[in-house]
Amino acid sequence: MGEYVFGASVLLPELALPVAFLSTDKGQDILTKVGEMISSVTAGNTANAIDNFDPRGSDHVRLENEDLIRVCGKAIAQIILLAAQQYNNRNFKDYNKDYSEHLKMIAAQATEKWVELARCEFAQSKYQQLTEGEIPLIITPTEEGLTQAEILTVEEWRNILAKLDLKAVESQKGVDLPDYVRQYVAELLQKEFPRVLREALKQDFKADGKAFAGLMIQLITGIRQQVAQLGEIAPIFLAKLEQIEQQLTGTQQQQERISEKLDEQSKKLDDIKEMMQPHPRETTKEKLLKALLQLDYDKQANLFKEFVENHQIGACLVHGSYESAPRWLLHRLIRHVPNGNTYNCNCVQKIKFSRRIYTSSLDTVLQEISRKFQIEITSSVTAIHQKIWEVWQSETVILIVENTKDVEESYLEEFLQDFWQPLAQLARERGTTNENYSLLLFLLDQDGYPNDWNIAYTQDPTSELIPQTLIKLMDIQPITRRQLSIWLELCCGAEKLLEYTDSLVDEVFRDSQNGLHQCILETICSLCKTSWEDCASKWMKY
Secondary structure, eight states: OTTOOOOOSSBOSSSOOBHHHHTSHHHHHHHHHHHHHHTTSOTTHHHHHHHTOOOOBTTBOOOSOHHHHHHHHHHHHHHHHHHHHHHTOTTSTTOOHHHHHHHHHHHHHHHHHHHHHHHHHHHTTOSGGGSTTTHHHHHSOOSSOSSOSOOSOHHHHHHHHHHHHHHHSOTTSSOOOOHHHHHHHHHHHHHHHHHHHHHHHHHHHHTTOHHHHHHHHHHHHHHHHHHTTSGGGHHHHHHHHHHHHHHHHOSHHHHHHHHHHHHHHHHHHHHHHHHTOOOOOOOHHHHHHHHHTTSSOHHHHHHHHHHHHHOSEEEEEEEOBGGGOHHHHHHHHHTTSSSSOHHHHSEEEEEEOOSOOOSSOOHHHHHHHHHHTTSOTTOOHHHHHHHHHHHHTTSOEEEEEEOGGGSOHHHHHHHIIIIIHHHHHHHHHHOOSOTTOOEEEEEEESBSGGGGOOOOEEOOTTOTTTTTSEEEOOOOOOOOHHHHHHHIIIIIITTTSSOOOHHHHHHHHHHTTTTOHHHHHHHHHHHTTSOHHHHHHHHOOO
């Protein structure tokens, strides 16, 4: 089919073939050849592929045809590997073995990491030319050639490369690719992707044909929509399409199932399109907040996200030195709590251990909790638990205990045993009518003391010890230059907050005392003509 070059009169929505062409003998012959070509595809492949479509929410979608997206990942990997081979060639003007090895590490993981990345990026309407519905247009013949000349912008390919770099290579490994290397690889991806994708699809067809099967169903769906309007000759072509679908899917029952899935898929895609309406232009401070919320902490954020996905009730220890900005991490984590905007519609109460407590009595902190929940300060622990449980029935409840450095370890342990654990037990026994309401306790330490404590904790987000036992987040390590470089390009350069250059990376890394989070927050705000103190007073409400 790829050997024909057609005009561009009345184009099909999914396949760039003129409808009039299909009424000719050659058009019918092509449809017949397509049927013969796909007859070797394993029966049921497409049904399995379409089963994969199952959106999981605003930040994640289940891919319609994961095999097809994986083929795209293979094409991306092959092009990055080509770039790696160039940098390993001593005759290449920018020969550098370290850059070559780093690109090879990205290429080795690019296929699977692209599948992971696609789930999130497609949900945010990014890189739409690489979605399943658009792939047919990339490899469909046009008047100019067998494939589209270029896909995406160089800037978009740079972003994809940076994200794959971040996902594929551990922070302590590899090297920081300079600006000119990223630019070279991005330009190579833009230029070569359509051709390499075409070759990757050929390889898939020779193997098991899963991606090819899904691709053909999309093409057939597009043809059906236009052929049905051809009047007298429509039945001829619809019969031909029926024959092709029979060859592709195996049985009549499977074909009917696919048709139902396609209808469901179409409705879901329409729902997604409705969500993709233009948004008001973001202000500089809104862009800055968005960027800073993506600064590092990935290990801690991923652990916490898995924790709240598995547990409705739990206690979490957020810790680190002041320079590692654990309070900023806390505010980022709160945004992962289910059920919407925590700042506006949920109950968040901050409790301070303001002075070192020399007695084992919990009276002082219990009085503060009573005031927060507007009950008598002489209330018993049981009465406080009852009040918190009642509030939890209608909204998420988050308790933040800070200044833990000012208390004895034994006192904190008593607080957990006599206050938190009974509350968690009560909540588990009685439950709540809404599974999206969470009951969470955060312990915030900004001086690194928890590493010296002997309090029981776990770092397994699925542990059965939760909620009675704390989940302790990992230590916050300084950001490496490579991590900083990728973040600056993806979150500051791409959002037009700052112009990304190698010298910008050098400046921020130097001013941050080699990757200290608090220093980076302050430096970036300063470079964006604002102060961290002003921003923090508005953004960090707790």
